[in-house]
Amino acid sequence: MVFSGLAEKLQETFRKLKGKGRLTGEDVDEALKEVRRALLDADVNFKVVKDFQQRVKERAVGSDVLTSLTPGQQVVKIVHDELAGLMGGVQSKINLAPKPPTVVMMVGLQGGGKTTTSAKLANMLRKSGRRPLLVAADIYRPAAIKQLQVLGSQLDVPVFSMGDRNSPVDIARAALENAVTNNRDLVIIDTAGRLHVDDELMSELEAVKAAVKPHEILLVVDAMTGQVAVNVAETFNQRLGLDGVVLTKLDGDTRGGAALSIKAVTGCPIKFAGVGEKLDAIEPFHPDRMADRILGMGDVMTLIEKAQSNFDSEQMEKLNKKIRAADFTLEDFMQQIQEVKKLGPLQQIIGMIPGLGSAKKLKELGEIDDKELVYVEAIVKSMTPWERRHSHEISGSRKKRIARGSGTSVQEVNRLLKQFEQTKKMMKQFTDMEKNIKKGGKMGMNPLLGLGKKDLF
Amino acid sequence: MGLFSKLKESLTKTRQGFVEKIESLVTGRKAIDQELYDELEEILIQADVGADTALDLVEDLRKLVKERKVGDPEQLKPLLQELIAGIMGEETYAVNWGGPPTVILVVGVNGVGKTTTIGKLAHYFKENGQKVLLAAGDTFRAAAIDQLEIWANRTGVDIIKHHEGSDPAAVAFDALQAARARKIDVLIIDTAGRLHTKSNLMDELKKVGRVMSREVPGAPHEVLLVLDSTTGQNAISQAKLFGEATGVTGIVLTKLDGTAKGGVVIGIRKELDIPVKFIGIGEGIDDLRSYDAGDYVKALFN
Ligand SMILES: Nc1nc2c(ncn2[C@@H]2O[C@H](COP(=O)(O)OP(=O)(O)OP(=O)(O)O)[C@@H](O)[C@H]2O)c(=O)[nH]1
Ligand SMILES: [Mg+2]
Numbered sequence: 001m002v003f004s005g006l007a008e009k010l011q012e013t014f015r016k017l018k019g020k021g022r023l024t025g026e027d028v029d030e031a032l033k034e035v036r037r038a039l040l041d042a043d044v045n046f047k048v049v050k051d052f053q054q055r056v057k058e059r060a061v062g063s064d065v066l067t068s069l070t071p072g073q074q075v076v077k078i079v080h081d082e083l084a085g086l087m088g089g090v091q092s093k094i095n096l097a098p099k100p101p102t103v104v105m106m107v108g109l110q111g112g113g114k115t116t117t118s119a120k121l122a123n124m125l126r127k128s129g130r131r132p133l134l135v136a137a138d139i140y141r142p143a144a145i146k147q148l149q150v151l152g153s154q155l156d157v158p159v160f161s162m163g164d165r166n167s168p169v170d171i172a173r174a175a176l177e178n179a180v181t182n183n184r185d186l187v188i189i190d191t192a193g194r195l196h197v198d199d200e201l202m203s204e205l206e207a208v209k210a211a212v213k214p215h216e217i218l219l220v221v222d223a224m225t226g227q228v229a230v231n232v233a234e235t236f237n238q239r240l241g242l243d244g245v246v247l248t249k250l251d252g253d254t255r256g257g258a259a260l261s262i263k264a265v266t267g268c269p270i271k272f273a274g275v276g277e278k279l280d281a282i283e284p285f286h287p288d289r290m291a292d293r294i295l296g297m298g299d300v301m302t303l304i305e306k307a308q309s310n311f312d313s314e315q316m317e318k319l320n321k322k323i324r325a326a327d328f329t330l331e332d333f334m335q336q337i338q339e340v341k342k343l344g345p346l347q348q349i350i351g352m353i354p355g356l357g358s359a360k361k362l363k364e365l366g367e368i369d370d371k372e373l374v375y376v377e378a379i380v381k382s383m384t385p386w387e388r389r390h391s392h393e394i395s396g397s398r399k400k401r402i403a404r405g406s407g408t409s410v411q412e413v414n415r416l417l418k419q420f421e422q423t424k425k426m427m428k429q430f431t432d433m434e435k436n437i438k439k440g441g442k443m444g445m446n447p448l449l450g451l452g453k454k455d456l457f
Numbered sequence: 458m459g460l461f462s463k464l465k466e467s468l469t470k471t472r473q474g475f476v477e478k479i480e481s482l483v484t485g486r487k488a489i490d491q492e493l494y495d496e497l498e499e500i501l502i503q504a505d506v507g508a509d510t511a512l513d514l515v516e517d518l519r520k521l522v523k524e525r526k527v528g529d530p531e532q533l534k535p536l537l538q539e540l541i542a543g544i545m546g547e548e549t550y551a552v553n554w555g556g557p558p559t560v561i562l563v564v565g566v567n568g569v570g571k572t573t574t575i576g577k578l579a580h581y582f583k584e585n586g587q588k589v590l591l592a593a594g595d596t597f598r599a600a601a602i603d604q605l606e607i608w609a610n611r612t613g614v615d616i617i618k619h620h621e622g623s624d625p626a627a628v629a630f631d632a633l634q635a636a637r638a639r640k641i642d643v644l645i646i647d648t649a650g651r652l653h654t655k656s657n658l659m660d661e662l663k664k665v666g667r668v669m670s671r672e673v674p675g676a677p678h679e680v681l682l683v684l685d686s687t688t689g690q691n692a693i694s695q696a697k698l699f700g701e702a703t704g705v706t707g708i709v710l711t712k713l714d715g716t717a718k719g720g721v722v723i724g725i726r727k728e729l730d731i732p733v734k735f736i737g738i739g740e741g742i743d744d745l746r747s748y749d750a751g752d753y754v755k756a757l758f759n
Contacts, residue, residue, distance in 0.1 A: 037508055040502060040507075040508040041508055041509075041690055042690075043505075043690055046499055046502045046503055109712075109715070110712065110740070111569060111685060113568060140740070141740075142604045142607035142608060143601075143603035143606075143607055144604075146603045147599045154599070222568065222688070224689060225689060226688055226690065226717065227503050227505050227717075228687050228715070231716055232687075249566070249652065251652060252652040252654050253652075254689075254691040255691075258689070277567070
């Protein structure tokens with residue numbers, strides 16, 4: 001296991017303890033302060049944090065420190081294991097009706113992403129052979145029905161609606177009949193967003209439930225939700241009996257502590273994660289990765305997957321060849337910058353790399369941010385193609401022109417050129433190394449991600 | 458697993474209002490002690506104030522208690538109110554008028570309440586006797602244009618729209634021309650919800666901003682970032698990145714009619730100095746208030 005973020009802080013806490021064989025109550029309390037902070041910063045509900053601390057303490061005090069671990073690592077391990085255990089395993093199956101159609105009901109607060117998620121689910125389940133019918137039962141929000149209709153037509157999935165003058169109960173009931181007549185085996189009901197404390201609207205959902213007896217009631221929750229997530233999940237669960245949760249907007253930079261809160265109070269599995277606005281941006285939810293993300297331990301798996309989906313492997317192969325042949329030019333460098341930008345903001349990407357998670361480390365690396373990328377880009381863009389290919393032959397007058405064109409100074413142009421040369425050298429070493437290791441099927445990482453950061457900026 | 462039931466039990470117990478909690482916390486206590494401060498810190502954390510800011514507030518409170526030689530726990534609440542109002546600002550924040558037209562760009566992540574807020578703002582300015590024009594700059598989300606159009610009809614103001622998929626900067630350009638030709642006082646531009654971490658989408662917003670400042674000097678005069686009060690600490694990142702990309706001038710805190718307090722704005726105000734200008738307290742056309750220190754702190758405590 002690779003540690004960073006919280007892990008680093010704990011290492012710090014336990015520095016004086018090196019070599020101690022057994023964790024005392026005091027040691028653990030000290031460590032748990034950091035754990036508490038990490039969890040609260042991630043928006044885990046404070047009650048959940050308290051109980052969690054208690055659990056970790058019970059397990060940690062008196063436990064023998066494994067010989068291979070420092071006390072700090074030991075606590076992180078316990079924290080990580082507890083958290084992963086609490087989050088449960090992957091569970092992304094929808095309850096299917098013994099006799100079709102299967103009815104799925106989507107519920108949640110306003111603005112959580114129910115409509116988009118309904119369409120995503122229809123799209124996903126259709127791929128596995130279902131014949132979905134989307135049902136527009138949000139009669140309140142202006143143009144909500146139209147929104148679902150547009151998404152349905154994009155996917156070529158039928159949308160059942162009766163305008164906004166009929167009650168959601170009537171709509172849901174009629175939709176079910178419609179599904180049976182038209183041989184649809186999956187009915188997905190999009191309901192209006194509502195506050196969990198709005199008794200009238202919560203009763204309306206109970207009535208819809210009673211009318212169509214859904215096989216699956218899914219709570220859609222924004223991953224950025226704060227402390228209130230527990231009350232929301234608890235109330236929806238009490239009144240409707242949830243079967244699962246969908247966590248949306250996980251493609252941002254939220255730590256997503258709401259996931260833990262919701263799981264802890266409802267016991268319901270989080271089944272899916274929404275990771276973008278496109279209609280295929282839905283994934284099975286991985287509790288173990290979420291545990292690491294909440295703790296700020298670097299979501300390596302996500303990074304690798306992101307990189308894999310973003311980097312064109314053929315292009316990577318070409319690039320690796322170029323590096324080995326040492327004719328990696330500023331043009332390629334630019335292209336790399338574009339690739340990295342596609343992954344998201346640099347801070348976030350770096351945050352996903354274990355060991356680089358903490359803000360302090362980032363500072364040490366010299367405040368890498370996207371602005372600097374823009375800056376590098378501006379300089380390279382101001383060069384002629386010849387200059388990009390012959391970076392070491394750029395004359396003083398050319399540098400002046402480039403500086404003017406990019407709104408920078410000659411020193412800055414020089415700095416970039418020097419850094420580029422260093423990077424090239426290091427990349428060569430890196431690819432040679434990789435060639436030697438040659439793990440089967442391992443993709444070449446983007447050199448900008450892999451190394452050279454310190455020297456680059 | 459005993460944890461879940463225990464948790465449930467304790468959560469039910471904490472479902473009283475903030476005020477009651479503070480009151481039950483301070484009444485019947487003889488002395489201001491560590492336990493009291495700890496509990497206060499927890500109440501603040503529960504309002505999404507954030508661990509750091511909550512700790513700072515409690516530390517400041519401790520100092521104030523010492524300075525003013527306060528011994529009575531009942532005195533804590535007004536002191537805390539004073540501290541929070543001190544950070545958030547005492548008075549109501551005026552709109553940055555400019556132009557004419559005064560151009561207001563509304564930005565934020567997906568689903569926070571941008572379009573609804575624009576509907577409410579249109580109503581608010583119109584009641585004020587101003588001539589309002591809306592621009593359907595969300596050309597991305599399905600039926601977003603229809604949604605804004607319904608609000609335009611409800612409030613009886615004009616709307617400039619293109620079709621789905623068109624360039625939002627072009628919509629903004631047309632809207633500015635129309636606003637000038639029609640002698641509009643306030644032009645409000647809707648934008649598609651976007652995560653602040655997507656640099657290409659933030660670039661798109663910058664472009665909209667550039668088009669506007671080219672057409673009307675000083676525009677947009679107001680960039681309102683809409684924050685959902687149910688959002689936790691991520692709102693800080695939202696404020697930072699939207700701020701960098703678009704120069705946010707004010708915050709609209711929505712959905713305060715629920716139980717969430719949006720306490721994260723205290724940290725934002727401290728760190729980034731962006732004032733809260735409006736709050737949303739429901740889905741209706743009237744459910745918008747200009748920020749008021751007293752009301753906000755009250756809301757935070759209720
Ligand atoms: N309870 C409550 N709901 C609100 C408030 N403001 C907005 N909403 C609701 O939140 C939901 C989303 O609002 P929109 O205005 O569509 O949000 P948006 O930011 O424009 O969303 P996108 O354009 O999809 O990013 C709608 O159901 C609104 O009715 C508020 O102050 N209180
Ligand atoms: Mg909108």
